[in-house]
Amino acid sequence: MATTLAPVDSREVIRCDHCLLVQFRTTNSLCRRCHLSLDEVEVESVAPDPIPAIMPINGNGRGHLNLANSIRSLRLRSGLSQRQLAGRMSVPRTYVSKIENEKATPTLSSLERLARALEVTVPDLLSGGERNRQEEVRELMEDQFVSEILPFVAQLNGMQMSSILTQVRDLTVRPRRSA
DSSP states (O other): OOOOOOOGGGSOEEEOTTTOOEEEOOTTOBOTTTOOBSSOOOHHHHOOOOSOOOOOOOTTSOTHHHHHHHHHHHHHHTTOOHHHHHHHHTSOHHHHHHHHTTSOOOOHHHHHHHHHHHTSOHHHHHHTTHHHHHHHHHHHHHOHHHHHHHHHHTTOOHHHHHHHHHHHHHHHHSOOOOO
């Protein structure tokens, strides 16, 4: 029985950073020789800033946990994928994933780039942006249109609510230009 192979020009050729073997990308992204990840990105190669980020440490010694959750929630609140956020930061997607999964701790310069990419300040990033969210909710509730439609919101089903929230979010993220 023969196996159909993809044309060579459509396959990605990659060099393993560990054993330097030049090979086609495997389906599991592991090196054929040393079996280490071909996607491994070292934090220093992404953000060469030698000064480590100073994270507040809570009693269990895991201060970066709140940062990882904060970054993920701010990214999702902005409607961004990891790839889109990485594009805004000019870093590989795997770096964003490692930060969100607590496999890497961002440097101070990376925190600044993260904050800029998420359109928040570094203090908001470290606090999870909750202060900002509370201010946004307060401003939203003061809006005359929102206060007028508020009594009708309870009558919406889940799909209708989701649709309206998506449209409102799109309007706030990408306001329409008047002709």
